[in-house]
Amino acid sequence: MSPSPSPSPRGRTVALLVVGLCWTAVLFDGLDMFIYGSVLPHMLATKALGITPGQAGDLGSYATFGMLVGALAAGTVADRVGRKTLMIGCVTLFSLASGICALSGSVAVFGLGRTLAGVGLGGLLPTAISMVSDYARGGRGALTIGALMTAHHAGGILSAYVAKWLVEPVGWRSAFWVCVVPLLFVPVLIKALPESLSFLLARGRTEQARALAIRHDIELPARPSQKAPADRWRWDALLNLFRGGEWIQTLLYWLASFGGLLLVYGVATWLPTLMRDEGYNLGSALTFVVLFNLGGIVGMLVAGRASDRFGAPRVSAIWFALTAAGVFLLSVRMPLGVTFLVVFLTGVFLNSAQAMIYATVSIRSTPDSRATAVGWTSGMGRFGAVFGPWLGGQLLATGNGDWGFTAFALAGVASMVFIGVAALRTPRRAVRDDAPRPVVVAG
The missing domain is CATH 1.20.1250.20 (MFS general substrate transporter like domains)
Structure with a gap:
């Protein structure tokens, strides 16, 4: 097989744009995922919401159960509504869910917030990987996805600093209010993130996919096989x-x-x-x-x-x-x-x-x-x-x-x-x- 042609300047620009937007979304994903563990020592020490160690473990599992649901549903939902729409929905969901945690007055309401956040967190990462894979051309797919994955751990680092700077002086709720901030990023995704080319082709929107590829001077992915087979x-x-x-x-x-x-x-x-x-x-x-x-x-x-x-x-x-x-x-x-x-x-x-x-x-x-x-x-x-x-x-x-x-x-x-x-x-x-x-x- 002949090597893939080098991407044009416009192709490189849109690839960097997509990777940058997805990296930022996954950064917020990591922040929301790790924030609970970062504030948990303070919550247990101050008996916030009357939480006990056993309940704290249950709450941690609620988020990961939500991630299980979100990850399993991501492919089906993305195939129906599109990768871009699902990414926007996931960021919106886990941001609003953090607001529920910040406002919660009981362990049950806090647990509901963490479960809903988990659904959004679980659905975002596989969708972001699909998005960057579509736009990463020139044989750099693995490198691009590896770079994307660093955002999750960068979010974990950010969660520690949020907890260190805010929790002791202001209280644990402030950390979850910070996790609502990604809502401000949603309009940026709506405006700047292009739709997945693979999704457009799979839905038969070939002309729209071709127009998008021409506009950004990138290759179209291979057409998917028929659905029933x-x-x-x-x-x-x-x-x-x-x-x-x-x-x-x-x-x-x-x-x-x-x-x-x-x-x-x-x-x-x-x-x-x-x-x-x-x-x-x-x-x-x-x-x-x-x-x-x-x-x-x-x-x-x-x-x-x-x-x-x-x-x-x-x-x-x-x-x-x-x-x-x-x-x-x-x-x-x-x-x-x-x-x-x-x-x-x-x-x-x-x-x-x-x-x-x-x-x-x-x-x-x-x-x-x-x-x-x-x-x-x-x-x-x-x-x-x-x-x-x-x-x-x-x-x-x-x-x-x-x-x-x-x-x-x-x-x-x-x-x-x-x-x-x-x-x-x-x-x-x-x-x-x-x-x-x-x-x-x-x-």
Whole structure:
């Protein structure tokens, strides 16, 4: 195949525009996702809304359950209303939901706000990835999506500073009012974000897609196949994951993803609270959030390169082992500088270990089952994302907070074992050496 032609200046401009707008939206996504964990130590210390540790864990799970619903519904809704419209709807939803949290007078109303926010958060990221994929031309799709993923962790860093600067002097509600600010970004999306070219072609709006491509001097994506055969193909692809001995491989991937996202969202929700429980002050606990997310940005940028060189299954297993060691070390009182380093390295490995599960599944799947295999692996992992925050809350509620880091470390060990065993098996659906390399995404 001949190399893709270099994009024109106009093509580069619209690509940067789309990536910039989607990056900003995902930044707000990360802010809203991590803000709860950042303000939680203060809420528990002041008994805000009468919240208990057990209820705090439940509230964390409400958001991740909402993300599960949003992620599963995103594809269907986007196919009906369009990627641009869905992105605008998701930003509006999680911003308004944060307003509900800020105004809430009870745990039940606060929980409703976090659940609705989760639906918007879960729907935004896959839609943003689809948008930048449409406009990233010239063989830079993986790099573009990797850059997009850094926004989520940048939002986590921002959440720590919002909590550090506002919560103690003003109160926890102020942090959620900041999360309403993305509403001001909605008119910018309406005005400046172009529609997805793939969506326009799929809906038969070929002339509109062609006009948009000509205006921005970019290539049109390949036309999708007809809908009915595609529906049958999707069900066949799902059944193929369980035919013969493939069900063992599939379950190993699902279990690894469950443990990985349990670890990711459990640590994201409870890191500041558990560190404060270990004796660190609130300022240090929030600094850990900053370092953890800085590590996540670095990890996302190096994960693909490491996988290309050493193989995604092998690196994923090693990354989970290092993550488990780092999380366990956080339960040990160490000099502050050493703890900062451990938190940073844990962020590097944890946030990219899960992404490399998806890379492994993608590499080891045939083209006709790849999207289904990765999608279902991610979906099953989302149940771990619901369970992780709940588990941390239950441990604290029963006076076993000291076991929090140990429990999360064990989840990392389990994922290491599952992905390691899966890597040792030789799947019959392995792709050819000339198959296109997968795009590594997170969450």
